[in-house]
Amino acid sequence: MSEPKGSDSQAPHVPVLLAEVLGALAPLEGARILDGTFGAGGYSRALLEAGASVLAVDRDPSVLPHAERLSADFPNRFKFVPGTFSNLDELADGPVDGVVLDIGVSSMQLDQAARGFSFMQEGPLDMRMSSDGESAADLVNSLAESDLANLLFAFGEERKSRRIASAVVAARANAPIATTTQLARLIEKTIGRKPGDAHPATRSFQALRIAVNGEFDQLVGGLFASERLLAEGGRLAVVTFHSLEDRIVKRFFDPEKGAPTQSRHLPQVMLEAPRWDRAGKALKAGAAELGRNPRSRSATLRAGVRTTAPARVMSYAGLGVPLSRGAA
Known part of the structure; x- marks a missing residue:
């Protein structure tokens, strides 16, 4: 599951790879930065304290108290707009000078049992970042067995997806699966748990959350929206928390990574001018940050600087976006 990126406490939250993100977006004094995944406001606050102005975006209404605090602290340099980062442009x-995207579920969402994100707490099987659309319970109780198995495999890389889907279909024939712990216990009973391993429901919960919230669609939309919005010299920093997201970002910055290999015996296809410079290098948390925050172990930052090349038409081609017939 994507690691948390926020906190519901009153204390200022320090998000992962903060120094690296600030460095990727520098210089910040007088810059205008769009924080497309506001959450608890950790990046926004740090950007504001570094002298930038911030336009923050989030679709989760529970972030409003954090936005109100920043509005009070920085009344002339902070603005919050409800919405999804897929259409941030x-x-x-x-115009803005930079965009930061922190992909994944926030601590606020994980910590509130009623949101249904965490298999560690009893709550309704919801997982919606906003109040719209199908919930995780809707998918679990309505998808055909093959579609559910495909979803768990494609979005969660769950190798035992077929066994889990079969067990879910058998269980829901008696009564709907309605809570997080009900589903988590069923998965653990079905595939077992080895000492020291992650909870066996981790990948399945990740897959359901991604499907419920259309997270891969949001990510691709946000990347291309950033490309449209940023002019030459504009900077984009993206923090991801699992390999599926990171692969999409990597190939977005460097399309050649996902392009078919050209045969030297055929006429060579001319590649388009790059849209991003100084892009593609993956940055990970250092030892000091890992010591302070073990959750940062799975975080990866990729960043780039916009070139003069015109923005591309949005396309999933070559990005390696997982496909699932059962996805929302």
């Missing part, structure tokens, strides 16, 4: 009220 439409939400921006003018």
Whole structure:
């Protein structure tokens, strides 16, 4: 599951790879930065304290108290707009110098049992970042067995997806699966648990959350929206928390990574001018940060600087986006 990126406490939250993100977006004094995944406001606060102005975006209404605190602390340099980062270029009220995206579920969402994100707490099997659309319970109780298995494999890389889907279909024939712990216990009973391993429901919960919230669609949309929004020299920093997301970001910055290999015996296809410079290198948390926050172990930052090349038409081709017939 994607690691948390926020906190519901009153204390200022320090998000993962903060120094690296600030460095990727520098210089910040006087810059205008769009924080497309506001959460608890950790990146926004740090950007504001570094002298930037921030336009923050989030679709989760529970973040409003954090936005109100920043509005009070930085009344002239902070603005919050509700919405999804997949259309951040439409939400921006003018040009920006940089965009930061922190992909995944926040601590606020994990910590609130009623949101249904965590298999560690009893709650309704919901997982919606907003209140719209199908819930995880809707998918678990309505998808055909093959579609559910495909979803768990494609979005969660769950190798035992067929066994889990079969067990879910058998269980829901008696009564709907309605809570997080009900599903987690069923998965653990079905595939077992070895000492020291992650909880056996981890990958399945990740897959359901991604499907419920259309997270891969949001990520691709946000990347291309950033490319449309940023002019030459604009900077984009993206923090991801699992390999599926990181692969998409890597190939977005460097399309050649996902392009078919050209045969030297055939006429060579001319590649388009790159849209991003100084892009593609993956940055991970250092030993000091890992010591302070073990959750940062799975975080990866990739960043790039916009070139003069015109923005591309949005396309999934070559990005390695997982496909699932059962996805929402």
